[in-house]
Structures are given as C-alpha cells and as structure tokens.
Amino acid sequence: MAAVPSIRSRALVDERIRSEGDFVLYWMVATRRLAWNFALDRSIEIAQEVGKPLLILEPLRVGYRWASGRHHQMLIDGMAHHRAVLDSTHVGYFPYVEPTDGAGKGLLKALGERACAVVTDDSPVFFTPSLIRAAVAQLSCRMEAIDSCGLLPLRATDKGHSAAYHFRRFLHKTLPEHLGDTPAAEPLERATMPAFPGVADEIRATWPSAHETLPDGAFWDRDPTLGADGGEPGRARLDLSGLGIDHTVEPTEARGGRGAARRRLDAFLRDGLDRYGEERNDPDSDAASGLSPWLHYGHISAHEIFDAVARRERWSPQRISPPHDGRRKGWWGMSPSAESFIDELVTWRELGYGFCYHETDYAEYDTLPQWALETLETHSSDHRPHVYTLEEFASASTHDELWNAAQRQLVHQGVIHNYLRMLWGKKILEWTEHPRDAHRIMIELNNRYALDGRDPNSYSGISWVLGRFDRGWPEREIYGKVRTMTSASTRKKVALDRYLERWGEQAPLM
Ligand SMILES: Cc1cc2nc3c(=O)[nH]c(=O)nc-3n(C[C@H](O)[C@H](O)[C@H](O)COP(=O)(O)OP(=O)(O)OC[C@H]3O[C@@H](n4cnc5c(N)ncnc54)[C@H](O)[C@@H]3O)c2cc1C
Secondary structure (H helix, E strand, O other): OOOOOHHHEEEEEOOOOOOOOOEEEEEOOOOOOOOOOHHHHHHHHHHHHHOOOEEEEEEEOOOOOOOEHHHHHHHHHHHHHHHHHHOOOOOEEEEEEOOOOOOOOOHHHHHHOOEEEEEEEEOOOOOHHHHHHHHHHHOOOEEEEEEOOOOOOHHHOOOOOOEHHHHHHHHHHHHHHHOOOOOOOOHHHHOOOOOOOOOOHHHHHHOOOHHHHOOOHHHHOOOOOOOOOOOOOOOOOOOOOOOOOEOOOOOOOOOOOHHHHHHHHHHHHHHHHHHHHHHOOOOOOOOOOOOHHHHHOOOOOHHHHHHHHHHHOOOOHHHOOOOOOOOOOOOOOOOHHHHHHHHHHHHHHHHHHHHHHHOOOOOOHHHOOHHHHHHHHHOOOOOOOOOOOHHHHHOOOOOOHHHHHHHHHHHHHOOOOHHHHHHHHHHHHHOOOOHHHHHHHHHHHHHHHOOOOOOHHHHHHHHHHOOOEOOOOOOEOOOEOOOOOOHHHHHHHOOOHHHHHHHOOOOOOO
C-alpha cells in the first residue's frame, strides 16, 4: 500500500523519479517533524523504492515578514531536536539558517540537481505557497508536495465554508472515509535505505549548516527540547543577535520541538482534557491544551493529538453516531469534554485551513462576507470614544485594564488566553478609525507577537472578529450587525482576579 493517500499528494514537477540521482531530498518547510508526517513517509517510500539515501533539508529564512528572535528560537529548537534524533539513523539532516537575507538562494537548486526527487510540504498560507512556486521553476527532477495539515485532506474540501456549522456538516459526511489514513507514528523505525554519505563539501562551503553558522555546543550537542531524563529541557539558547531579524520580539519561556510539544500534550491529557468542556473559557484555569504554537510550527501533528485523545477515550470510528447532520455534540461518541476539544482541533482548526486553501486572498479585508463589509462600512462613521494607534495598542496603553493585560500576556508569553483573545480582537475593532485599520492592526500584533501567528487560524480568528464564520446580531454602534463583546460582560462571565494579578499594570511588557 502507498505510504500516502493520493489525495494528499500533488506532483509539482511531473517528471520521472531519477533513480540515477544521489539521494532523495525532503525539503522540510512547514511540517517540521519526524513523526506523523505524510511527507516524510513519502520521502522514505521513494528512497526505499530507488535504493538511495534520504537527505532532509530544513531551511529557515531571515527575510520574511515578522521574522524575529521569538519565531527563530522555536524553529531552531526543533532543528536541534531533529539533529539529535537523526544522528543515530541513516537519514541525512541539513539544518540551514540563513545568516543574511537571500544567502540561502541556490541551495535547493544545488541539492535538487543531485536528487532523484524532491518531496516537500503542502501548506496554504504565509510564504510557503510562493516559496514552493519559486522552487518549481528551479527544479528539473520530480517534485511532490504532500499535505499533512489536518485530518481532512485539503483537497477533500469543496470550498471555503462560511460557518463552522456548515463545515461541521460537511465534515460529518466526508471525514469518516479519511480517518483510517494516518501518517506513521515512528516512520524512522522501518526506514531501510542506504546511509547518507554527507552533504558535498562544495555545497557546505557556500551554505554552511546551522550548527556551523550558529555555533554553540551546549545547544546543538544535545536535544535542547529534552532534559537528560527526557523531562524538562535545558535552558541553553542560541545567540541569534547576528541575524537580520527583529530582536525586539524576544524568545519566550516556551521551547520549540517535539519534546516540548509532547510534554504539553501529555500534561493536557493528564490534567486538562476532563475539565476542558467546562473550563476552557476560564482564564484562571489551565484546562486548554496550549498546543497551538507547536501545531503552527509543525512540531506536532493534529493526527497525533487526535490519536492520543481517541486512545484515552478508548474510541474507535464505530462510535460515530449518524445522522451526519452537523450537530456539535454527540456525533463523535466521545465524552462531552473530549468532543468539545476535538471540535476545536478539527472543526475550527480545519475550517481555517480549508478557507485559506480555497480563498487565496484570505489576508485581505475585502474577502469578508458581504453582509459584514456592508454593516461595518455603514457604521464606520459612528463616533468612537477611544481611538488608538498601532503603537499604543502594542504598548498596552489603552484605557482598559483587561485589554492591556491580554496584550501584556501576548507580548510577554506569545499567547493570549482563548476567550480573552476574542475580546482583544473585538476591542481593536471598536477602538480604531475604520474596521480596515482594525484588520491591519490585528494582523500586525498577532503575527508579530503570537507564537501561533502567521497561521491559517491567525487569519480565520482575526476575520471572525469582523464577522466571518458568524451570523448577524442585533445592530449596535460601531459594530453594526457584527457580534460585540465587552470587557464588563467578560468580567461577569469569567473569573479574572488571578489573571489580572499576573498580567495587570504591574507586569512587565517584555
Ligand atoms: C483574534 C484572534 C486571533 C487568533 N489567532 C490565532 C493564531 O494566530 N493561531 C492559531 O492557531 N489560532 C488563533 N486563534 C484561534 C484560537 O484563539 C487559538 O487557536 C487557541 O486559543 C489556541 O489555544 P489552545 O492551543 O490552548 O487551544 P485549545 O482550546 O486547546 O484547542 C486545541 C486546538 O484547536 C485549535 N483551535 C482552538 N480554538 C480555535 C479557534 N477558535 N479557531 C481555530 N482553531 C482553534 C488550535 O489549533 C488549538 O491548538 C485566534 C482567535 C482569535 C479570536
């Protein structure tokens, strides 16, 4: 049986596999993990078919928007983890961090010229689609893009759905046939290709690998995302000050890589999942998984998380209970708390992926639903008692203690509690001259500071604030028919004492 369902694979360069090439190249650009990864499965499959070694190239550019010490540290943590894992296998690994903008140009082409085939990750957002398009123009060997984004293959979606309810209905009908297709949990265990002999000297002379350009033995010599006992990580961090990235957005306490992601998942299964349904919206509770950064960086897979929850629930697909009518509760046949979590992980997360896949202008304000554009425009001249600039928002300088606290958490920790994130967005809509400005400012702040930013769900969450995936509500000032939220009602709904104690005016911004 093929390692990857055909619906997840696209031939970008539809040439034959050059069995005379030196190795198979997996160009890892989005699905940055060594487990539960269809692209890795496919790379291993080709390498075994042609009996050639496998090389994984994991690059990191500096010249992209919002490149910062924060994002770089998370991604490089993951690279160190990959280096440590692959050290004891036959698979070659080449982590490349661009020292200056454009320095990496030509590396893929140089390796591609020697490759039997190139496999890469399919992803619908940020710079990955244009990166892949540019690569296609440079390569003459076979190239395939493989989709590991979610439980439902991107190409199984029929359109960008306008509401979670419609998408849930579509999922109920479509998803069951794909649930059995999962990537390998331990793909390296069964990989039997010849050993990779090493990257040619002339290539390394022009493009030295990351542990040469960012030398620090304490960091690279052992997996920094795992402690010696596989427990808490070491504190080693790389000095990234020589890279042309935004150093004002500093790394947070969080560590990238699979070790950190798996520890978070295990803690959630142990302590959070049973409380998730009841306490997810409570900022004083730690019942939410907190997994979105690692999902975003590709360090953990939605398949793996789903599998872990299903095992804990002793669930099998036979527990699904028809009719497939889009109801939020009772369809999966899991406990209410687990169903509520799976609804976020699958319905909401993949609603965003599907939308960005079909609507390539997903980041544009004008792609909001017509009713939302009209009502927001009608109310754009309403009097706004408070209007703030991007800088005032960024520095948590509004009149609202709760909003400022959420912004401080975002700047300091790179996350905002989910419920407060909705309020955070709604207030930006209320406190800007025009909803178009609110859209721009939300994208800027979210993608600059949030560890999970620059993701399909960054754009779906931000556009939800402005009416996407929602329905019309009773008409109000400024918001029109778009759903409102107030700090006062939030304070009534959820306990905030501990949250404000932690993130109130006294908390440092960085
Ligand atoms: C203004 C705004 C901006 C947002 N920006 C982002 C972003 O940049 N990146 C991002 O991943 N999410 C974003 N979201 C969605 C949501 O806030 C986060 O996914 C969630 O808070 C992550 O926390 P968690 O991992 O503890 O989620 P959990 O509640 O534990 O849920 C598990 C997973 O399900 C997915 N998920 C949960 N809630 C949502 C949701 N509402 N929409 C889509 N997927 C969801 C995430 O992948 C999450 O990790 C945004 C929402 C809003 C309102």
